[in-house]
Amino acid sequence: MTQQAPTQTQRDSRDHSGAGPSLQATQEQRSHIAKVESTDPGTITIENLEAYYGNFRAVAPVTFTIPGRKVTAVIGPSGCGKSTFIRCLNRMHETVRGASSRGHVLLDGEDINGPKVDPVLIRRKIGMVFQKPNPFPTMSIYDNVASGLKLNGIKSGRPMNEIVEQALRQAALWDEVKDKLKQAGTALSGGQQQRLCIARALAVEPEVLLMDEPCSALDPIATLAIEDLIRQLAPDVTIVIVTHNMQQASRVSDMTAFFMMNEQRSGELVEYATTETIFTNPADKRTEDYVTGRFG
Amino acid sequence: MALSAADFNYRRRKLISAVMLGAAATSAIGMIAVLFLILGYVFIQGGQAIDFAFFTELPRPVGQEGGGMANAIVGSLIVLAIAGVLAIPVGFFAGIYLSEYASTTFAGAVRFVIETMAGVPSIVIGIFAFVLIVRPMGTYSAIAGGFALAMIMIPIFARAAEEALKTVPFSLREAAMALGVPSWRIVLRVVVPTAGPGIITAAMLALARAGGETAPLIFTALGNRFWQEGLTSPIATLPVQIWEYASGPYADLHRQAWAGSLVLVAMTVGIIGLVRLLYRGTSFRQF
Ligand SMILES: Nc1ncnc2c1ncn2[C@@H]1O[C@H](COP(=O)(O)OP(=O)(O)OP(=O)(O)O)[C@@H](O)[C@H]1O
Ligand SMILES: [Mg+2]
Numbered sequence: 260m261t262q263q264a265p266t267q268t269q270r271d272s273r274d275h276s277g278a279g280p281s282l283q284a285t286q287e288q289r290s291h292i293a294k295v296e297s298t299d300p301g302t303i304t305i306e307n308l309e310a311y312y313g314n315f316r317a318v319a320p321v322t323f324t325i326p327g328r329k330v331t332a333v334i335g336p337s338g339c340g341k342s343t344f345i346r347c348l349n350r351m352h353e354t355v356r357g358a359s360s361r362g363h364v365l366l367d368g369e370d371i372n373g374p375k376v377d378p379v380l381i382r383r384k385i386g387m388v389f390q391k392p393n394p395f396p397t398m399s400i401y402d403n404v405a406s407g408l409k410l411n412g413i414k415s416g417r418p419m420n421e422i423v424e425q426a427l428r429q430a431a432l433w434d435e436v437k438d439k440l441k442q443a444g445t446a447l448s449g450g451q452q453q454r455l456c457i458a459r460a461l462a463v464e465p466e467v468l469l470m471d472e473p474c475s476a477l478d479p480i481a482t483l484a485i486e487d488l489i490r491q492l493a494p495d496v497t498i499v500i501v502t503h504n505m506q507q508a509s510r511v512s513d514m515t516a517f518f519m520m521n522e523q524r525s526g527e528l529v530e531y532a533t534t535e536t537i538f539t540n541p542a543d544k545r546t547e548d549y550v551t552g553r554f555g
Numbered sequence: 556m557a558l559s560a561a562d563f564n565y566r567r568r569k570l571i572s573a574v575m576l577g578a579a580a581t582s583a584i585g586m587i588a589v590l591f592l593i594l595g596y597v598f599i600q601g602g603q604a605i606d607f608a609f610f611t612e613l614p615r616p617v618g619q620e621g622g623g624m625a626n627a628i629v630g631s632l633i634v635l636a637i638a639g640v641l642a643i644p645v646g647f648f649a650g651i652y653l654s655e656y657a658s659t660t661f662a663g664a665v666r667f668v669i670e671t672m673a674g675v676p677s678i679v680i681g682i683f684a685f686v687l688i689v690r691p692m693g694t695y696s697a698i699a700g701g702f703a704l705a706m707i708m709i710p711i712f713a714r715a716a717e718e719a720l721k722t723v724p725f726s727l728r729e730a731a732m733a734l735g736v737p738s739w740r741i742v743l744r745v746v747v748p749t750a751g752p753g754i755i756t757a758a759m760l761a762l763a764r765a766g767g768e769t770a771p772l773i774f775t776a777l778g779n780r781f782w783q784e785g786l787t788s789p790i791a792t793l794p795v796q797i798w799e800y801a802s803g804p805y806a807d808l809h810r811q812a813w814a815g816s817l818v819l820v821a822m823t824v825g826i827i828g829l830v831r832l833l834y835r836g837t838s839f840r841q842f
Contacts, residue, residue, distance in 0.1 A: 354732060356658065383735030393726040397748040407734040410744050456730070463734060 291530040291542045292323050295514070299327030300367060301466040301497035303348060308362035309525075310343045310352055317343040319527040320362060323516065327367075327466075330489060330498045332508035332534065335518035336549070340526025341501045344518065345469045348499065349385035350378040366466065383411070385467040386460035391476050392452035394444035394459070401440040403455055407463035422462055429495075430458035431488045450481025457488065461496070468492070470500040474507065486511050505550055509538045517546045594820065601817025604810040609818075614780050614796075620807045624815055626782050627791040630697070631766060633783070634776055634792055637701025638765055642708035643758055649709070650716025650754075655742050673710035680706045681771035689775055697783060697790040700776030704765040712761035719753025720746060756830045763826040767819060769794035793819050 303325040310318040318340040325331045333341045346352040347360045350371060364371050371381045394403045404423045408415060415422060423440075427433040432454040436447070444455050453473060460468055470489075474482040482504075489498055489511045502508050508515055515537040517530045530537065530546040541547045608623045615622035649665055656662050675683075684703035689695055723746045731741040747754070777789040778799060793815050800812035 349733065351729070351733060354729075379735050379737050381735070382733055387733035389726060389729065389733075391726060393724070393730045395727060395730070395745060395749070397745075397751070406731075407736075410731065410734065410736045410740055459730075459734070 291532075291546075292528060293514075293532045293536075295324040295326050297324060297326035297329075299329075299497075301327035302367055303327075303467065303497065303499075304363075304365040304368070305348075306363040306365070308344075308347055308360065308364060310340065310347050310360045311358065312343075312355070313357045316523065316525045318347070318360075319521060319523075319525040321528040323528060323531045325497065325499060326514060327497050328494055329513040330493050330500065330511050331514040331516060332512035333499060333501045333516050333518065334503070334505070334508050334549070335526070335529075336520070337503075338524075339518045339520045341518055342471050344526065345471055345499055345501055346387075348467070348469055349382050349387055351382070351387060353378065383407070383463050384465055385469060386463065386465035388453070388456050388460055388468065388470045388473045390472045392449060392456050394447075394452050394455050396443065396445045398444055399441045400436050400444050400447070400455060403444040404458045404462050406459060411463075413463070423458075426458040426462040429461050429488075429492060430454045431484060431491075432458055448481075450477045450484060453477060453481070453485060454488065457485070461492075465496065467497040467499065470498065472501050472503065475503065482507070505538075505552070509534055517541075517543075517549060519545055519549070594824075597813070597816050597820050600813040601815075601820075604814040605817055606814075609811070609814050613782070614811075617805070622811075624791075624793065624796055624811065624818075626779065627793045627796040627815065628818065630776070630779070630783055630791040631793040633697055633786070634700040634704060634772070634790060635762055635766055637697060637786070638704035638708055639758070639762055641701060641705035642712060642761065642765075645705075646709045646712035646758075646761070647716055647754070649713035650720060650757075651742060651747070653713065653717040654720035655746070669710045669713050672706065673714070676770075677707055677768055678770040678774075681774035684771060685774040692787065694787065695775060695777035695789040697776060697786040697788075700772050700790060700792065703771035703775045704768060707768055707771065708761040708765045711764055712757050715757030715760060716750075716754050719750040719757055722753060723749045752833050756833060759826050759830055763823045766822060767794060769798050773798075 305324070306322050307320040308318065308322070309316060309320045321344070333345060335341055343352060348364055348371075352358050352360055360372070362372075366381075366384065370376070371378075371385070395406060398406060401423055402409070404426050405419055407413075408419070408422065424433060424437075427436065432451060435451060436442075436455075444452065447455060453476070457468075457473075474485050477485065486507060489500065492498060493513075500508075500511065512534045515532065515534045516528055517537060518526045519529045521527050530541060530543045532542070536542075537546060538550055541550065547553075606623075608621060609625075610623060610628065611625050612621070612623035613626055614624065649669060652662055652665055653669075681703050684699050684706065688699040688702055692699070727745055727749060728741055731745045732738075736744070772792050772795045776792050776795065778795045779789045779791040783790040797812045797815040797819070800808040800815070803809075
């Protein structure tokens with residue numbers, strides 16, 4: 260492309276150019292982006308969010324609403340910015356050196372990127388589960404679950420034993436570990452460790468739980484256990500899950516967001532709709548190609 | 556049948572591999588042999604000289620046989636304790652700074668200072684402590700000796716602690732961050748405990764290293780043929796006492812110097828053994 264500055268009409272004619280945060284581009288994108296009206300607690304409204312590593316724009320402006328108390332899946336080819344995107348939702352993105360983001364992320368109407376907002380407090384409301392289970396190796400199972408409260412010196416009204424038990428029950432791990440709470444968290448199996456990490460995230464009673472490929476290090480049985488768990492949690496917590504597994508996305512999620520890289524290698528939101536629509540009747544050809552496995 | 560090129564290549568590689576393995580094994584055996592020679596010699600010579608009195612009695616007046624180095628053994632422990640009290644907190648925080656705040660300019664300055672300190676010959680550190688502490692105090696002392704040994708320990712400990720802290724996987728810091736834990740508390744409550752055995756090891760190795768230093772103590776602790784009279788007066792230490800006895804003309808004192816060497820070597824080997832034991836106990840799975 261030799262042109263320096265495309266005119267507005269040219270820009271409009273190019274589909275999903277991602278050439279910049281111009282209003283036209285955003286509106287065009289929205290055509291395949293479902294409008295979600297949600298007033299449930301834990302609703303996340305994303306407005307023109309973009310993410311950078313230095314000068315490299317990893318996520319082009321995205322605008323959509325993640326409904327509260329539902330499961331939203333984020334899918335897309337490797338490197339399209341899924342991890343970067345969800346790490347912007349609890350301000351973990353900015354902990355990477357040289358990384359920055361622009362735009363707005365509203366949790367129940369409040370901008371988490373606001374000037375007076377403490378990112379540390381945001382992360383207590385928006386928890387995160389990582390790809391690889393990462394329990395604290397120096398802590399017992401019990402202490403791992405309690406760590407969010409203990410490390411933050413939070414005095415909850417309820418006794419700690421009760422909180423730990425409830426979190427472990429929510430994470431479907433209680434029966435397996437109730438007799439060995441004093442043992443090291445790292446002595447559990449991979450799948451149990453991941454559920455321990457989920458329990459640890461739940462113990463601080465977050466509004467939202469972000470999960471970045473939480474099952475990719477697990478076997479199929481452990482994966483199913485986590486999927487069950489996600490379905491059970493949904494009425495209480497908003498869940499955003501990144502996954503490469505199409506079946507998983509279709510099994511666990513209510514809404515699905517499909518990301519893809521544009522010509523500038525920035526990730527952009529191609530389509531956002533109910534999971535059923537994405538998998539049975541996608542509006543965008545690229546979504547269809549991706550979910551049917553024609554590329555990936 | 557003629558050898559194919561691939562066969563030939565394979566044989567050549569096997570030959571090179573065998574030669575390299577042989578060279579590596581020879582140097583390893585050579586090193587172990589030297590170590591055992593030194594240890595063996597010290598154990599034989601020291602073993603003949605050492606007796607119960609060595610641990611319980613003061614040195615006898617020159618010319619009289621017998622006596623021991625009880626004061627030097629105790630003195631070494633005192634000076635090392637002072638050095639540890641001074642060096643461990645400083646080295647600990649320097650190590651944290653180096654590993655956790657490595658990107659700041661101040662960390663660059665800290666690293667420069669520590670690397671320079673590590674490169675300064677120990678005799679120069681002794682002179683430094685002499686000028687800084689012995690002169691103003693007007694006397695050689697346990698404190699000055701401890702200070703000089705601390706100067707030697709700090710860079711060793713700080714860098715070893717930094718290495719230990721760096722082995723803590725980033726995923727653990729991330730996990731704590733995602734729980735909304737402030738960064739300084741992540742360091743103190745997650746990173747430091749996880750690196751705990753490594754940090755303790757670092758401290759013990761630094762102590763073992765400082766415990767054998769002689770040069771910096773000559774200018775600071777000086778030596779004492781009697782029990783020390785508190786921390787602000789000259790104090791006997793094992794390395795200095797060994798050095799004095801060994802450089803004198805008396806056969807009985809040579810004998811005692813060997814006994815002292817044996818005690819010193821046993822202390823070092825003991826610490827390293829303890830460190831090994833500690834490391835064996837900490838094989839947690841890293842994620
Ligand atoms: N720390 C970083 N510094 C610089 N660039 C990065 C960094 N992390 C990711 N990127 C780049 O940002 C883009 C998006 O990466 P991201 O990890 O978000 O992709 P992803 O969709 O999660 O991929 P995957 O499915 O493989 O996990 C990629 O081009 C990647 O190279
Ligand atoms: Mg990813």
